[in-house]
Amino acid sequence: MEQDDSDSKQSPSNQTPGTPRTPTATPAIRLDAAELLNQEITLEEALNHAGSGAGHGELVQLPQEEPRNPDALDDRRRSDVNEWGRSEHMREIARRVYDPIYKHWFRVEWEGLEKIPEGGALLVANHAAAIPSDAPVIMHGIETKLNRPVYGLADNFFRTIPVVGTIWNRLGGLPAHPDNAYRLLREQDQLVLVFPEGTKGPSKTYSERYQLRRFGRGGFVEIAMRAGVPVVPIAVVGAEESMPTLFRVPSIARALGVPYLPVTANMLVAGPLGLVSYFPSKFKLKVLDPVHFDVPADRDRYSRSRVMDESEAIRDRIQAALYTMLRERRSVWFG
């Protein structure tokens, strides 16, 4: 089983995470490594010294283990779950299960996939459907077409659901914490997918479809700036119709402690099965030109107005692209 435990060892699916580019040691206290090694007293020495006798009483000790062979550095891991909780093995199974849905149910079509740059990038898309169908489509599409893993950031609420939370995590889902995004983008050059609308996107009703909600507080722009990576906007058409929300029941949602509780058209058609089944709407995804921010990375703060302007501009571009795609769409089901 492959593993990717430490910096030096990574599974092939994770591209060169490597060491951080920003050592925290300040020059004033950076010490010569050789000097440090000389000063350091290893535990073995200490134990030998302690055991070698002050003269009273024989120290009975468990036999010391043989020193480890320095060449045998490979951990004998029992699973391939990586530091983010993603398992390439689970992902492989999920890809195999999901591929027919992707190809034959949603009949996904991409445009502009080549615009996704090498190295780290923050993918930003519009978010829709009561149980969002866009995240798996985007992750599956990019993983199969570009052969790169995609980490999806989502609401922490996911993580609190037994079973679902764990599976979601194994398939590349992470809680949307800025530190997670920064580390993936800045230090590991990965692709990270976020939906800046958050739960406001999937919770909107059918009558509000393709009307983008507020893009949070622009946190995604700030993270991309700090990590020094471009934002790649993606416009998704089709998710809205795959599980349209007819109306919401906020009182029950509050009682259950969930972010929103929709009654979907799927439930009316298929009953309880509607909770887990999508309508076969035709998916079209369009990757827009990456947005590069001309600011230095690793700042503590960035101009709030600049962040909000960029965020608003990206939102406008996705919205405009959606309108264009909708103008050209002849049928919800056939594209």
Added chain:
Amino acid sequence: MPDQPPSPTRLTRRATDALEIDPNGPRRRVLVTGLGTFWGGRVAQALEANPAVEVIVGLDTTEPTVELERTEYVRVDANYSILSRIVRATRVDTIIHTFLVMDPTQMSQRAMHEINVIGTMNLFAAASAASSTVRSVIVKSSTLVYGCAPEDPVWFTESTPRSRPAREPIERSLEAVEGYVRDFAGDNPHVNVALLRFSNVIGAELETPLTRLLQLPVVPSIFGFDPRFQFVHEDDVIKSLLFAFNNDLPGVFNVAGDGLLPWSEVAALCGKRTVALPPVATGFLTSPLRQLGVLDLPEEYEGLLKYGRGVDNHRLKNFGFRYEHTSTEAVEAFIRAVRLRKVVGENEPSYRYERDVEQFFRHSPAVRKDRRQA
């Protein structure tokens, strides 16, 4: 006070006699708290091997459990009321504070509060007294201070704040401890303060709530959750404390092995199956098991069994520290020791502290101290 501390002046003189003088640089005089605990004893043993350390004074409420050659043991009460006298008398320049309780199942909340909070408060009061000679303080804290919540990042860096306020007594007490450390560092800029936060410690000898879980016939987990755990080998803990001591590391450092292991994988490494506990009302539903003493799961570990915790260990590495063990290797070392114990039984050192014997070896003129060894 059942025992009087040894006469400080004599202690200093004899200890100097006992050692070869290192011509380079000043020699350190070190105070170790919690000498009777696993950590204090191991740290003192390691310091004894360092010729640059002139004096080691160890404090504890209980007698040392490991054999020590030249460490002076002073019995104190849990909250160190005589500490400022000891610091003044021995003129120590370094304090290594290992006496912090991390395992809340071992004592009452009140006793833990006395040791962690009041003990630390008195320690720093003594260290910041006007006449204090203390120039370096190393504190052994825990990554428990980061808490455990669904909105946590996968990796906590030293500066990441915790996501939710601390509720459990152990976490609250460690927060108070770290507060004293920060205050002390702020009030005494001439003192080098290193705060090491250790992840889940595991290894051949140490017993913790997690090692107890892993030695049950089946390992408890929480249904539907498979959190990722990080471990640090007990040898790396000692190594990092000495590293901080030798290099006068400044600031806060996470100490944890590389890699995060799913709990199911930890159990598999130990050759155990997991058994799922209910994900809601876990504490309430498992209370019968607690009453029977089958399961001893402190509250903060319930959260850990749901969401796990990872800490970023780069800061210490950037200063040149090298870990001997990854998380996986630490667990493997633990399980190898468990296998051995299963066959040969508890083969622990049968050392018993005898005050008269120890005093004889340290202070009797009959003992020749010219023994030289590497």
